[in-house]
Amino acid sequence: MELVAIFISAVLVQNFVLYYFLGICPFLGVSKKIDSAVSMGIAVTFVMTITAVVSWLINNLILIPYDLGYLQIVSFILVIASLVQLVEMFIRKISPPLYQALGIYLPLITTNCAIMGLALIAALNEYSFAETVVFGFGSGIGFTLAIVLMAGIREQLDLADVPEHLKGAGIALIVAGIMALAFNGFIGMLT
């Protein structure tokens, strides 16, 4: 039951993009088309899940037993950077068009604060291994949900009569703000 609550919380209530405001860069950058938004979501979900697992292992098997908690941030950066490299190689091998579509945003997952935030929040909440996996996967799904919704809205926005000065980033930020407000409505779900 606890796991379900963590999952729902990560997807809807404490959504990384719309509650913590982490990972805004790809959220705005890759949300012009639904296709690439889905791909980005999958890539982030993948990286998030693996990061959660590996950073839990490092945190609980190395850092905590040897009382090296202050190395958390440095070692998590190492984990994330290596994993993104791995994912990049993997996608390039498996699907060159997807590699092209994600473009610069794939290496940018490295510096995506959502991933770092995930590892740190999981450590802060002292989640067990299973909880960490569910939390990482749920956060990825939450990110995917947010970015795909955003892409859908932005595709429709192309047809809308947006005032000249709000076109592009302006209207995107307004939409993101309204979405964040809407998602805050989920806070009542888990008390």
Next chain:
Amino acid sequence: MTELLMPILTMTALGFLFSAGLVLAYKKLRVEEDPKIERVADVLPQANCGACGFSGCRAFAEAVVHGEAEANGCPVGGDDVAQDVAAILGVQAGKIIKKVARVHCRGTHEAAKNRGLYLGISTCYASHLVGGNKQCSYGCMGYGDCVRACLFDAMDMGEEGLPIIREEKCTACGKCVDACPRNILELHPLSQNILVFCRSEDRGPMARKVCKNACIACGICVRASPDAIVLEKNLAVIKDYKKIDPANIPEIEKCPTDSIGRLRVDDDR
């Protein structure tokens, strides 16, 4: 001393662990790539417009290096880029055939009847969704999606409600072709001097009713040049303009609705 050594050792060990993992993964997952691809990609315009027929500049670079495309395949870059690409590959660049976009419609305000008053969002895309502003459902609606799509300032919306293309500025990138919801624009070699100015697939009487300049598929042009022109879906189509004998052009231009023929000054400039 141990407080100092422990973190250093831990981070070094972790670093080695991950780099070893990456090295192993790289060996398994490496994509063999010709270094020429990178160099060719560098000289391309990076417009990623797709005019070459590939999904982007990089895809074109790969195709050129693998011999699947010609060095002069990039219409946007023109001769300069073709020479650069050829130099990298060590081949002769062929002569580049300059292409330009052409408008396949002569449904001016005067010629094509309006369906009603359209007051919606003034883009072709939006208008097309509700059936357009004209009775002809194949013709140009004149809201200028193509003009806005043009990156090179080569298009204007003419007073007659049809886009005007400035040949000298058009790079044949194909942005306007994609922007048009009715597929009215098409890239043709600059030297092609005869075109069909209609996209209507309506049957003759219907086509004529809604637009004075619609192709009614009467077949006069086909009889004048049967090798080059055919009728498809109630519309004359030029299959191969090179097979049109210049001597036959006056015969082709007997078209009763003026929907095929040479470009006029008011079509393009």
